[in-house]
Amino acid sequence: MQTRAVVFRSDDLTLEGQIIIPEQPRAALLLCHGIPGGGPPDPTDEGYEGFARAMAASRFAAMWFNFRGCRGARRYRRRGRSRRRSNDRNARGAGHVGGGR
Structure with missing residues (x-):
């Protein structure tokens, strides 16, 4: 079994996490x-x-990571509002996976 640190970008933020990989996953x-x-x-x-x-x-x-603003990850702010809220507002009415509202 391997445990590794994971670092990736989301917009202009660097997010960190970990992944555990067993033999023959x-x-x-x-x-x-x-x-x-x-x-x-x-x-x-x-x-x-x-x-x-x-x-x-x-x-x-299994992989887990710190979302924006959690445990030291920076928050993305734009004009006083979080970017996530802006993106959520833009997604309104798009439906859920599997259809429906």
Whole structure:
């Protein structure tokens, strides 16, 4: 199993994360924010890395990264509003994956 740092660009920001790759991976997962939820931290929770290691034991590669403005990643600001909100507003009415609203 390999663990590597990952660095990539999004607009003018540099985002950082990690990836765990098992021997002969059968699929890959991208872990997004939401693990754990909003309560006080559980001292036994190993976070994304613990979850990724558990998935690697079943031959899933797993990557996670810090979104803009999270854990030291810079926020992209434009005219006092976040770029993400601007992009979300532009996507209104586009529907969801699988159709519908």
